[in-house]
Amino acid sequence: MSALNQTEKNLLYLFEKPYEPLDRPRGVDEAGCDIATPVFLSSHSGPGVETCVSVLKRTDAVLANLGAALTVPKGKPFSFFLRPHRRAAKDLCDVFMETKEPEDLIQVAASVRDKVNEGLFAYALAFTIIRKPELRQMRLPAVIETFPGWFVPQEELTHALVKANKENRQQPETIIIEHGPDFSSTTIKAEHRVSYWREDYGINSHHWHWHLVYPASMGVNRDRKGELFFYMHTQMLARYDMERLSVDLRRVQKLENWRQPIPDGYFPKLTVNNSGRAWGSRQDNTPLMDFRRRNSGLDFVDITDIEIWRSRLLDGIHQGFMVDREGKPVHLRDDVASGKRGIDIIGDAIEADPELSVNFPYYGDLHNTGHVLIAFSHDPDYAHKEEMGVMGDTATAMRDPVFYRWHKFVDDMFQEYKLTQPPYTLEDLQLPDVKVERVGVVWGDQSNSLVTGWSVKEFEASRGLDFNAGNPVLLRLTHLDHQPFNYHIMVVNKKQEPIQVTVRIFLAPRENELGETMEFMDQRLLWAEMNKFTVQLEPGSNDIVRASKESSVTSPSELTFRDIEKGQRGTPGSPDKAEFDFCRCGWPQHLLLPRGKPGGMAFQLFVMITDFEKDKVPQTPSSRRCGNGVSFCGILDAQYPDSRPMGFPFDRRPAPVLGEQRITSAADLATLDNIFLQDITITFTNSNLEK
Numbered sequence: 001m002s003a004l005n006q007t008e009k010n011l012l013y014l015f016e017k018p019y020e021p022l023d024r025p026r027g028v029d030e031a032g033c034d035i036a037t038p039v040f041l042s043s044h045s046g047p048g049v050e051t052c053v054s055v056l057k058r059t060d061a062v063l064a065n066l067g068a069a070l071t072v073p074k075g076k077p078f079s080f081f082l083r084p085h086r087r088a089a090k091d092l093c094d095v096f097m098e099t100k101e102p103e104d105l106i107q108v109a110a111s112v113r114d115k116v117n118e119g120l121f122a123y124a125l126a127f128t129i130i131r132k133p134e135l136r137q138m139r140l141p142a143v144i145e146t147f148p149g150w151f152v153p154q155e156e157l158t159h160a161l162v163k164a165n166k167e168n169r170q171q172p173e174t175i176i177i178e179h180g181p182d183f184s185s186t187t188i189k190a191e192h193r194v195s196y197w198r199e200d201y202g203i204n205s206h207h208w209h210w211h212l213v214y215p216a217s218m219g220v221n222r223d224r225k226g227e228l229f230f231y232m233h234t235q236m237l238a239r240y241d242m243e244r245l246s247v248d249l250r251r252v253q254k255l256e257n258w259r260q261p262i263p264d265g266y267f268p269k270l271t272v273n274n275s276g277r278a279w280g281s282r283q284d285n286t287p288l289m290d291f292r293r294r295n296s297g298l299d300f301v302d303i304t305d306i307e308i309w310r311s312r313l314l315d316g317i318h319q320g321f322m323v324d325r326e327g328k329p330v331h332l333r334d335d336v337a338s339g340k341r342g343i344d345i346i347g348d349a350i351e352a353d354p355e356l357s358v359n360f361p362y363y364g365d366l367h368n369t370g371h372v373l374i375a376f377s378h379d380p381d382y383a384h385k386e387e388m389g390v391m392g393d394t395a396t397a398m399r400d401p402v403f404y405r406w407h408k409f410v411d412d413m414f415q416e417y418k419l420t421q422p423p424y425t426l427e428d429l430q431l432p433d434v435k436v437e438r439v440g441v442v443w444g445d446q447s448n449s450l451v452t453g454w455s456v457k458e459f460e461a462s463r464g465l466d467f468n469a470g471n472p473v474l475l476r477l478t479h480l481d482h483q484p485f486n487y488h489i490m491v492v493n494k495k496q497e498p499i500q501v502t503v504r505i506f507l508a509p510r511e512n513e514l515g516e517t518m519e520f521m522d523q524r525l526l527w528a529e530m531n532k533f534t535v536q537l538e539p540g541s542n543d544i545v546r547a548s549k550e551s552s553v554t555s556p557s558e559l560t561f562r563d564i565e566k567g568q569r570g571t572p573g574s575p576d577k578a579e580f581d582f583c584r585c586g587w588p589q590h591l592l593l594p595r596g597k598p599g600g601m602a603f604q605l606f607v608m609i610t611d612f613e614k615d616k617v618p619q620t621p622s623s624r625r626c627g628n629g630v631s632f633c634g635i636l637d638a639q640y641p642d643s644r645p646m647g648f649p650f651d652r653r654p655a656p657v658l659g660e661q662r663i664t665s666a667a668d669l670a671t672l673d674n675i676f677l678q679d680i681t682i683t684f685t686n687s688n689l690e691k
């Protein structure tokens with residue numbers, strides 16, 4: 001590992017204390033800053049330590065041309081679901097992307113930082129760092145350290161602030177903010193049983209990061225972007241439902257009657273900025289209302305609008321074609337040899353990405369507008385001068401129970417389409433001469449019995465908020481976690497030569513809400529992808545061992561400012577290393593497993609081996625790889641690395657009969673030699689894990 005150079009550090013410091021002006025030197029005496037010289041950026045280099053950085057203030061033309069970037073007021077929430085805010089982001093990102101080298105970017109970014117909205121600035125800078133080839137070794141700090149107030153209740157931050165102000169400055173002590181799994185709710189409402197999961201810092205950071213990598217309206221047209229919008233969100237729902245079944249809640253119900261009040265409210269207790277401005281709260285039984293705010297830049301939108309868009313989209317799905325802006329049909333099929341798959345076209349139209357939608361004026365902006373109508377339902381006309389609710393921001397939306405109800409509706413639209421696709425045939429599913437003999441998961445000396453509990457992760461709140469004291473302020477967050485485990489898969493290759501195969505591993509609960517073993521269609525949307533990888537099978541018996549942390553859906557744990565300063569970053573020229581530690585996009589590793597139950601809960605592992613020759617995708621040599629989290633995040637600068645429809649083989653209805661075998665359950669599918677179904681148990685210990 002090599003340490004960051006000063007330029008990279010300076011870039012990193014631009015994410016710190018977003019609400020404080022850059023040119024306000026902090027700790028000048030201790031750090032010995034010379035404020036007579038053009039000190040523009042002054043920041044922490046660690047708790048209790050101050051660093052002064054001189055950056056040339058730029059007044060050149062590019063700064064006069066910030067366009068819509070100035071239209072989002074400072075101190076207010078920035079919402080990627082609002083079109084005017086996306087326009088602002090596009091304009092600011094364009095300015096940043098035009099810079100020539102890292103020092104140029106730092107100067108430009110530092111010069112505009114105090115002019116633009118704080119969330120917008122962090123978004124645009126992160127967007128740029130991800131995409132600039134010369135910054136390919138740079139890592140992004142965890143968003144929770146930049147904006148602790150989006151993750152931890154204001155009350156807890158204020159306590160720390162008061163304590164910091166009382167501290168003896170000569171002997172500053174570390175101030176700890178403990179934030180536990182009971183979070184913002186009581187057990188009176190059943191929905192709160194799963195709040196430890198909804199309010200987890202990792203899933204919310206993941207969602208922020210995912211939308212940064214796959215944004216709408218930003219001129220980003222990555223391979224199968226619309227399909228991945230569908231797949232990543234449907235997988236989040238599968239994981240949420242597994243969690244709900246773990247705490248004896250029924251699966252999430254879609255929000256589809258928008259003329260009925262929303263039964264569950266949400267009170268986030270979080271602040272948008274450091275002046276204590278709160279995110280909006282929604283009471284139980286709040287109705288959706290037509291959007292009538294004049295101050296957000298967004299035109300008025302009616303509930304009727306989203307009803308019309310839904311109807312037009314469903315027409316297209318059921319007719320098998322959508323209509324482009326010239327009135328020509330655009331057919332919807334997933335089995336296409338060239339052009340976009342149907343699911344990809346529908347994804348772009350539902351999200352919607354105005355540049356990629358087949359006909360944006362006609363099919364509208366359904367999913368984004370749903371977020372907006374819900375986020376402002378408590379004050380749709382600004383009568384109370386309240387800020388939007390958490391549904392309006394990608395870093396906070398997953399905290400709210402209604403997020404899943406809205407996305408269940410969106411997913412249902414996609415499933416309407418998926419059920420129009422022909423079932424997979426034997427040829428699609430089987431792999432001759434390959435037989436899976438045995439599958440198991442092993443932790444310590446236990447097999448097929450996994451364990452979950454609590455762990456603790458620390459972040460520095462003092463990187464994001466100005467406590468105006470020398471104390472390091474740590475956030476100590478308790479979160480769900482599991483004991484790491486290994487998959488053991490024994491496969492026989494009956495051929496005389498080695499073959500390359502893809503191993504696909506899924507997990508789902510075995511029983512439904514009624515305690516019944518699920519049939520295929522009942523269980524179909526609960527299968528969560530756990531891992532997908534390529535291996536070579538030698539002739540004869542092969543023992544494949546794979547660690548749980550090597551998952552294709554997860555990212556290693558969030559990097560703190562301190563980790564990055566210490567030099568954790570991608571290693572150029574070392575593809576393996578770069579694959580594992582770059583980009584940070586991916587589901588949090590600590591939530592790879594659902595909680596399970598204290599007495600043990602029955603799950604099933606579904607392992608399928610497919611032919612890599614059929615799965616592989618021709619790739620141009622990629623200069624920048626994001627190998628971790630690849631199933632949810634793809635690979636930057638490259639094609640999505642699996643030619644099968646995302647979610648294969650569970651994305652479609654099964655054929656009623658395959659060969660001689662009736663297919664009514666996943667177990668029936670596992671009668672094929674290349675598929676194996678294994679019962680396992682997940683036990684929740686409700687205690688801190690010793691790892």
Ligand code: CUO
Binds near residue numbers: 211397407
């Ligand atoms: Cu990720 Cu609705 O798209 O939140």
